[in-house]
Amino acid sequence: MEGIANSRWLLTLCVPFSPLPQAWRAAMPRVVPFYAVKCNPEPGILKLLNALGAGFDCACKGELDMMLRMGVSPNRIIFAHPCKRASDIRYAREHNVQYTTFDTVSELHKIAQMNPDFKCVLRIRADDPDARVPLGLKYGAEVSEADVLLRTAKELGLQVVGVSFHVGSACQNLSTFSGAIVNARKVFDEAGALGFNMELLDIGGGFTGHFDEMGNVMFGVIANTINAALATNFPPEMGVRVIAEPGRYFAETSSTLLTPVYGQRDRVAADGSVKKDYWLTDGLYGSFNCILYDGQNPGYKVVRSPLMADSTDSRTFLSTLWGPTCDSADCVYKDVTLPVLRNGDWLMWNNAGAYTVAGACDFNGIEFTTPGKLYVWSDSAVDAAEEGADEQVMNA
Template sequence: MAALDPKRYDINILENGGTVREFIDKKIDELSLADCSEPFHVADLDDVYKKHLTWSENLPRVTPFYAVKCNTTPAVIRTLSALGTGFDCASKAEIELVLSLGATPDRIIYAHTTKPEAHIKYARARGVHMMTFDNQDELTKIARCHPSAKLVLRITVDDSSSLRRLNLKFGARPAAAGGLLRRAGELGLDVVGVSFHVGCMCSDSRAYRRAIADARHVFNTMGFQMSLLDIGGGFPGSDNFPLKFEEIAECINVALDEFFPPDCGVQIIAEPGRYFMETAFTLAVNVFAKTVTMEDAAEHNEGDPDIVMMYYVNDGLYGSLRFFINHPEFGERRYRSVIWGPTCDSMDRLTDSCLLPELQVGEWLLMDATGAYTLSVSSNFNGFERATVFSVVTPETWRALSGVKNVVCLCIKHYKKKKKKKKNSYKFFFKFCQKFQ
């Protein structure tokens, strides 16, 4: 895959057995020499690659269409394109991005049920035909702007077991599907399938089974010759989530075999985002300020005042960090600590109380699992720059992505290879978990 140019996409190849942590060490040294302390992400393309292999092993019938909104880093998009994934796009800009990075129009689903007319016309001009809908007004727009579109009806499903529910905003009630499909027929539009989304970070695998059964009912009763089922997203991106990806995959496979058996002629796709991105990114931030305060601790049944450390780091809620800290144990004395982002907004607080060793101004903190919905929602509020991204990959994975011979054997060998222990170069390493309201 010659088009994946490491220089063009700022991809750094880890030579001589180098690790991601060693790369971060070196990058911090380089920044220090240049008198720079701006935050930066490191994207581990090996992690993306291994997630692809895990998906293929556990959901062999389901083609992933990566949710571009999760993270738009060019090196990541290009890697996924090289691996043959499709792309779930929600706007003209996202379609334009993935097409510019190697995707073909047939590997894109315009998966937004309410689209501006100009964006629909753009999709038509670029040969993107597959798109979702859930209401009659959208059908009217599509008939006017893209009459040859291949439509996918999004239905509502039970998302009560998910941390972030989506079905209040998107989807048609299954009972209303008949009327929508009749209207599509009157407009001469081609409905090719059904889609759903069980919500973000679903904690009950049975939600997928119920949703697949609902989709089968729509297939059976609507009279259209449909050939596509889109099972949406909601897949966890790390092992810290209570419900494991493998458990979800097992439930999906059983449901698909029951309601959409392999010989039924229906293509199955999904829209994972967090699954691919969450653990692939590590963020490095710098402590640029510190305040020590004393707080009466009588309410905590302690005789002495509490020392409270307040640290200010150069990325926060308006940048990459809509997260809270799940901190590890430390063997030295720890203090109640508050960590603030860099802006003047008092809401820009990363944690209001955690126990940490004393930090010094100028030290760096590494924040793990920061790849999902961080960069894509960041801003430069107060003039603070967004974090830079450096992408890294091992030579072995690079050769596989570049199309060397025996790529299947190479992938399996790489996947089963034991991880080397990372060099713990910094005193403090934080695990971050998504914070939901």
Template sequence: MKSFKLTKKQALVLANKYPTPFAVISTEQVEKNYRFLKDNMPRVRVFYAMKANPSPIIINKMTQLGASFDVASDGEIQTLTAMGITGENMIYANPIKTTSGLKAAAAAGVNKFTFDTKEEIYKMAAYVPRAKVLLRLRIKNAKALVNLNEKFGAEPQDAVQLLKTAQQQGLDPIGLAVHVGSQTLSTEPYHEAFSICHTIMDRAKGIGLSLSTLDIGGGLPVPAPDTCVNLESMVKDINKGLTQFPPDIEIWAEPGRYICGTVMNAVTRVIGKQTRAGIVCYYLDDGVYGTFSGVFFDHWEYELNSFKSGKLIPSTFFGPSCDSLDVVAKNYPSPDLQIDDIIVATDCGAYTSASATTFNGFAKAPLLHWEKERDAIAAEAKRSDTCEAVI
């Protein structure tokens, strides 16, 4: 599946209009990603995991498309509430919740929650009585880019008792939730999870608990330099695995990276250059404390496009801060660059601007809506009759 990628002309036009660094989000790409998922997994109700990228540009588009949202804190609940999104369209999918988060959920009318411990049952019963709850299960997948099951998930053998305890405490146990891990390239963990869930649902039914919902979490991959996967085949295979569940079982999913990873480009500029120990080093006006925060927080390697030709030389790219850890890439094959050259990083929508900081006093890169910028540039070009359209 293709990603949103600015052309050289588009990047230069924007860089002449706005000071770098900045990032550009395409809502057309957001819709393509959403439609692809719905077309290939029609049973799935999509809860966008806004932690991956909480930009209003993306959230508003997902709302227009009819999506719901995965939230993890009082802050995320309040952000969505302020945007007019109701609690009915949220799932509080953080298995361990704060008191302030539970109070915010109750105030916003959030009525869907996940949990994975007995202690969490008593917390939810106190703050959100009669809530609909899903038990998060531990699914082992050591090959995931981010193995969330090291932190969350109840052991399958404890599942039925935890569901029963939730019911005894006045909660409404409606189903099971899994997450195979982030950037998973194989469907095998999904099928393993489905088999475990099917068994637990049967056992729960044996003690009078009729579970009606399966939340398959996130984990679908986005393109990366070392990613080799046929996403269409992968999604269709996952969908095939869901056929083992009766039609009256609701299927939910919580895609984050998959929805937003391919929708954003970061535009940065070379602000310094020198050779150190025989290695060509470039200094950019954005770095790991900004849009490239995924280097640390998401184990991500970014594709850097300078749109220049020439011999590729292993080079180091630093961010602008005074911290020596501010390294965007090492040994990255790059043509010879000069001060003020523009570089575009693609597939950087997930876990980048979301975890950016203002460390060292550097402002966060602003986010632009590509389709609005494109239309404005085209209109200006048409009015002046002297500029080439960039669309």
């Protein structure tokens, strides 16, 4: 128990996690998921998805290396970064990673110079303005720019084989997906007219993996919209392979974060009211970087320490939750109403697997990037892995 009291993570790769690959296949049988490693490169998640036959979206040499070392074949990887560093291209070339994205003329010249054998996928802009993290300001060519890009690729002798897009992380508007698929078809046709052999559509990420109170994944409506748009714009007889790059969908519900309270103070205002300060073992430099970078508003529950007698104090106070570094900006929540906590009580944060520990750093010498972990492995997940259920579970 003491060990757990000092740790910050419980990874539950079981009840919420194992149904997700099956749910994905059932909802979108034509779309093969290539998990976005950046979202949470936790080996437990990567190994399970690998065993289930998923592909992987890698964005740099480090991620490529991680997946290749895990035994993932290069043809189950897409190097989905439209602006690659030279050293990353070199690594991909040496390790036979074939598919990559681009969205600028400058990138095409780099590819022509460093790896003309890349199978190039044109990323178009498709951002949902209401997505929690819109990406279109930075990546994705306008459809009107496709012509110049495709002609440049032609002049350089490159192979353009597909189109990708990303609607933004935690997309809200279904029409963004269908609009993007319509635009992707336009670009397919333009490329086809220039003589490119177009074979891949990559519908990116943006899906959530939350469950409703009945345990159903709530992305069914998104899936229906996508299936319908695919049927109209990319009917199966076109022979186009469809993949996606989900990160949050697989990672979000996989992990629960536990943060013990390890310090506190009362602040008495002039009117006699009391506000409380609590110090937690994790903060903005750790997994709660998701508040800054991912726009998350994580929910929590109080978990009483099993090592102490039940609390008899039923009062609540406005409370501020501080992270453990010396930085006063390291504040998780300000003025939230909480019952009286004791040092040793915990706050438990569900759905803490996406863009949390992946973005942490060890500022102040605190080991945010290597939290204590407890793995829970469900029978159903193990069965699927042991049966080598690759084909059945993931591949359409």
